[in-house]
Amino acid sequence: MGILSFIKGQFIEIIExxxxxxxxxxxxxxxxxHEIKNGAKLVCRENQAAILINEGQLADVFGPGTHTLSTQNLPILSRLKGWKYGFSSPFKVEIYFVNLRQYVDQKWGTANPVLIRDPEFSVGGRPGRVRIRAFGSYNFKISDPGTFFKEIVGTQGLTTTDSIAEYLKRQLVSKFTVAAGKSDLSVADMAAHYNVLETR
Structure with a gap:
């Protein structure tokens, strides 16, 4: 192998x-x-996005399609790196792919009963306390890959639906607990008026 073949082999030309x-x-x-060759092809399949990270900073985001990586379509990265128009050297960035498909029928529920006041179980004029549990299902889909990456993923190399589902379950249970605690509804009325809990 000649030195030119070796050098050429060190540059990434197709990213998918x-x-x-x-x-x-x-x-x-x-x-x-390895560095990415200027003019390399970035392939995002249907329901995929690609995010370029430069030294920990979010740079450019690409949706489905085949993209040629050059200064013309890397405005944020070009600014972060201080490139002039027509810059043609290989470059180094981190590239993350994000799955944009919808994940359906994700289960959630309270691990332990939530203690709430219930006016229908009042004792001596004071509201009684009742333990309730809640469960359900939800769907999720990433609509803004850049924001999702900045606020949820951070610097993890690989994130699964299981880890995100656990995070969302904790959020749902926390919101439900707060909403149920602030509600003036009795336990019997909650099922019929769950839209009231949604606004809390």
């Missing part, structure tokens, strides 16, 4: 991710410490 798992939500493209 084939997800065969259906549970990987965020995937870090393994660059093996």
């Amino acid at each position: 991710w084939l997800d065969n798992t259906n549970y990987t939500l965020v995937y870090r493209f393994p660059d093996d410490d």
Whole structure:
């Protein structure tokens, strides 16, 4: 192998991710410490987005399609790196793919009963206390990959639907507990007026 062939082989020319798992939500493209060739092809399949991270900062975000990586379509990265128009050298960034498909029928529930006041169980003029549990299902889909990456993923190399589902379950249970505690509804009325809890 000649030196030019070796150097050429060190640059990444095609960047893509084939997800065969259906549970990987965020995937870090393994660059093996190689630089990306200027003009490399970034392939985002249907229901995928790609995020470029430069030294910990969110740079450009790409949706489905085949994209040629150059200064013309890397405005944020070009600004962060201080590139002039027409910059053509190889460059180094972290690339994350985000799965944009909808995940349905995710289960949630309170692990322990929630203690609330109930006016129908009053004792001596004071509201009684009742223990309740709640459960249900929800769907989720990432609509803004950049915001999702900044606020939820951070610097994890790989994030699964299970880890996000656990996070969302904790959020739902926490919100339910607060809403149920603030509600003036009796336990009997909660099922018929759950829209009141949604606004709390």
